[in-house]
Amino acid sequence: MSTVVLLLFTGLGLGALYFLVAAGLSLIYGLMGVLNFAHGAFLTLGAFTGWEIARRTGADSWWTFLLSLLVGAVAGAVFAAFTEFVLIRRLYRRHIEQVLITVGLSLAAVALFDGIWGTDAVFIQGPAWFKETTEILGARIPNDRFICIIAAVLVLLALVFFLKNTRYGMIIRAGVENRSMVTALGIDVRKAFTLVFTIGGAAAGLGGVLASHYFGYVSPLLGGSLLIFAFIVTVIGGLGSLTGAAIAAVAVAVLQQFANFYLGGTGDFVVVLALALVLLFRPSGLLGRTS
Amino acid sequence: MTTETDATDTQETPDKTPDPAGSPRRRAVNDGGRPPLHLTRGRMVGAAAGIAGIVLLILLPLLNLSLPGVLPGPTYTPGSLQLLAMCMLMAAAALTYHLLLGVAGLLSFGHALYFGAGVYGLGIILQNLDIPLLPAMGLTLLVVIVLAHVVGSISLRVSGIPFAMVTLAFAQAGSVVVGRNPEGATGGDEGLTLRTDNLPDFLVGVVNTRNLYWLALAVLVAVFIIVTWVQSSRAGHVAAAVRENELRVRVLGLQPYLVKLLIFVVSAVLVSIIGMVFLLLQSGAVPRAVSADLTITLLVMVVLGGVGSRWGAVIGGVFYTILDQRLTALANSDAIDALPDVLRVPLSEPLFILGTLFILVVLFLPGGLTGTAQRLAQRRSRRGADRVQKSREILEEAA
Numbered sequence: 001m002s003t004v005v006l007l008l009f010t011g012l013g014l015g016a017l018y019f020l021v022a023a024g025l026s027l028i029y030g031l032m033g034v035l036n037f038a039h040g041a042f043l044t045l046g047a048f049t050g051w052e053i054a055r056r057t058g059a060d061s062w063w064t065f066l067l068s069l070l071v072g073a074v075a076g077a078v079f080a081a082f083t084e085f086v087l088i089r090r091l092y093r094r095h096i097e098q099v100l101i102t103v104g105l106s107l108a109a110v111a112l113f114d115g116i117w118g119t120d121a122v123f124i125q126g127p128a129w130f131k132e133t134t135e136i137l138g139a140r141i142p143n144d145r146f147i148c149i150i151a152a153v154l155v156l157l158a159l160v161f162f163l164k165n166t167r168y169g170m171i172i173r174a175g176v177e178n179r180s181m182v183t184a185l186g187i188d189v190r191k192a193f194t195l196v197f198t199i200g201g202a203a204a205g206l207g208g209v210l211a212s213h214y215f216g217y218v219s220p221l222l223g224g225s226l227l228i229f230a231f232i233v234t235v236i237g238g239l240g241s242l243t244g245a246a247i248a249a250v251a252v253a254v255l256q257q258f259a260n261f262y263l264g265g266t267g268d269f270v271v272v273l274a275l276a277l278v279l280l281f282r283p284s285g286l287l288g289r290t291s
Numbered sequence: 292m293t294t295e296t297d298a299t300d301t302q303e304t305p306d307k308t309p310d311p312a313g314s315p316r317r318r319a320v321n322d323g324g325r326p327p328l329h330l331t332r333g334r335m336v337g338a339a340a341g342i343a344g345i346v347l348l349i350l351l352p353l354l355n356l357s358l359p360g361v362l363p364g365p366t367y368t369p370g371s372l373q374l375l376a377m378c379m380l381m382a383a384a385a386l387t388y389h390l391l392l393g394v395a396g397l398l399s400f401g402h403a404l405y406f407g408a409g410v411y412g413l414g415i416i417l418q419n420l421d422i423p424l425l426p427a428m429g430l431t432l433l434v435v436i437v438l439a440h441v442v443g444s445i446s447l448r449v450s451g452i453p454f455a456m457v458t459l460a461f462a463q464a465g466s467v468v469v470g471r472n473p474e475g476a477t478g479g480d481e482g483l484t485l486r487t488d489n490l491p492d493f494l495v496g497v498v499n500t501r502n503l504y505w506l507a508l509a510v511l512v513a514v515f516i517i518v519t520w521v522q523s524s525r526a527g528h529v530a531a532a533v534r535e536n537e538l539r540v541r542v543l544g545l546q547p548y549l550v551k552l553l554i555f556v557v558s559a560v561l562v563s564i565i566g567m568v569f570l571l572l573q574s575g576a577v578p579r580a581v582s583a584d585l586t587i588t589l590l591v592m593v594v595l596g597g598v599g600s601r602w603g604a605v606i607g608g609v610f611y612t613i614l615d616q617r618l619t620a621l622a623n624s625d626a627i628d629a630l631p632d633v634l635r636v637p638l639s640e641p642l643f644i645l646g647t648l649f650i651l652v653v654l655f656l657p658g659g660l661t662g663t664a665q666r667l668a669q670r671r672s673r674r675g676a677d678r679v680q681k682s683r684e685i686l687e688e689a690a
Binding site: 111235279 | 686
């Protein structure tokens with residue numbers, strides 16, 4: 001029983017990270033039709049800047065941790081906004097070329113991180129509480145899992161509130177449904193593009209700082225490895241659906257953890273298998289619109 | 292059913308004519324219907340230049356030519372031949388990617404899976420079974436054919452961007468297998484060293500690099516011919532038509548799914564053969580051969596050269612490989628080491644420069660190197676502009 005609870009919470013923690021990456025990917029794809037390969041680079045930048053802040057201000061206090069979260073999210077947001085504004089916008093409606101730009105950007109960015117911070121993984125320190133465990137139903141669960149879960153839930157709630165109750169949120173939702181109609185009504189959708197990129201980048205940057213605590217290290221390849229699972233999550237959840245991304249993130253991560261433990265480290269295969277099954281029986285994803 | 296009847300009486304038998312989608316087919320009809328008239332002077336010169344180029348490349352290991360700044364030494368030295376052979380294999384791999392993206396409009400991010408299957412498949416078979424090279428290659432090919440059918444038939448249920456994501460996921464699964472090192476078969480991060488016991492002697496050792504060079508050249512020429520043939524075959528025309536308008540092809544009673552699967556499998560099989568030669572050339576397998584980075588490299592090559600152009604893929608592959616090699620040499624040079632940090636850090640990362648170059652090409656040279664060259668060479672005629680336009684269209688249709 002305790003093993004099951006432990007796996008469940010570890011899976012939820014990992015699912016929280018997947019969600020933070022997949023939320024931005026899914027919104028960006030839903031609104032703009034761009035598959036953003038540079039999303040992993042946003043995450044890595046967030047992780048590295050968060051680590052730099054923590055390192056320079058004393059690694060073990062809560063204030064430092066919160067500051068690193070904030071700085072990581074801002075770094076990711078600024079990088080993402082820059083990407084949209086300078087690179088993506090020039091290729092309006094040329095989806096594949098936009099994808100190619102993000103591919104080139106992620107190559108260049110990861111190489112640059114390599115050059116600045118080195119290719120080796122950097123091990124990080126957090127508040128002392130992170131290293132302790134909390135006992136739930138007999139399972140001793142590392143505390144950093146809870147932080148990831150809480151952060152992801154807060155981000156989900158904030159995004160849902162933003163999308164449902166604000167003017168720009170409404171424009172984004174309408175844009176996902178039917179972009180040309182929104183444009184025809186005289187609303188400049190391009191502002192929404194920058195906004196969605198910024199939000200996605202912030203979520204990824206936040207995810208980067210949390211991922212560095214979850215895995216215990218930062219490396220230039222951190223973003224790339226999470227990005228692939230985030231792709232799988234967005235396809236399974238249904239492209240453009242935030243709720244779908246949340247459900248799929250949790251399902252994929254929990255499935256992965258259980259398969260890793262009970263089926264001898266085959267978590268990654270089970271996930272790809274799940275993807276294949278979803279595609280065979282429901283090509284548009286769990287909550288995707290059927291086209 | 293034949294091309295001639297298509298051209299003459301399309302109106303009489305509309306239900307029988309398998310005209311997949313107007314323009315590419317009709318162009319094909321014109322090409323096929325009057326072949327003698329189309330052997331223009333330009334084409335003859337082109338063919339002659341091609342043959343002369345191949346003869347020069349065949350003779351290269353016997354010559355003493357130096358290209359300072361491009362090759363590490365004279366052309367007969369193993370180092371230069373190794374680099375040239377690598378250029379040819381990469382150019383051939385880029386050609387197979389062209390078959391996917393440029394012909395069928397399939398943006399795959401999982402092409403490395405089949406390259407890696409060739410590399411690791413042959414490596415593992417040679418390691419564990421006592422059979423000669425050719426049967427081992429045949430066995431690997433069989434595995435790749437099955438793999439390509441399974442993965443292709445699942446991924447092709449979606450198209451466009453989702454297809455890209457799904458192929459990436461499958462390739463990642465392959466990459467994970469290699470990294471996990473099941474029962475010591477793949478060697479994990481260390482890679483696999485080629486066991487040479489059952490290889491013919493003329494392919495083993497640094498002395499025989501020129502034999503491997505000739506082999507790589509043969510592979511490139513063969514892949515170029517096969518890709519040209521597939522592209523101008525009925526299946527190739529249907530694939531191009533599917534790229535332009537899938538619905539119309541379906542209305543005409545053809546099955547886009549099967550044609551796309553065929554192109555997918557052919558491309559996978561070809562790239563796996565290139566992977567096998569890559570294994571012989573490198574005398575070993577490294578995890579990079581099956582990583583997403585390799586697919587992205589192929590994509591970069593095709594886009595650099597010009598999407599939709601066979602020569603573009605070849606030029607892109609050669610250009611990228613040489614640039615990558617030169618930039619790595621540059622990164623380790625003293626001149627770079629002496630620069631201040633702000634310049635030293637970016638310049639010592641070849642991938643940073645290549646990534647930036649790639650972004651600039653996508654932004655400012657939409658037809659890639661070949662499109663731009665044609666545009667510059669033929670300002671008066673409209674062919675260059677057409678090339679750029681065609682590249683753009685192919686990219687849009689892939690979405």
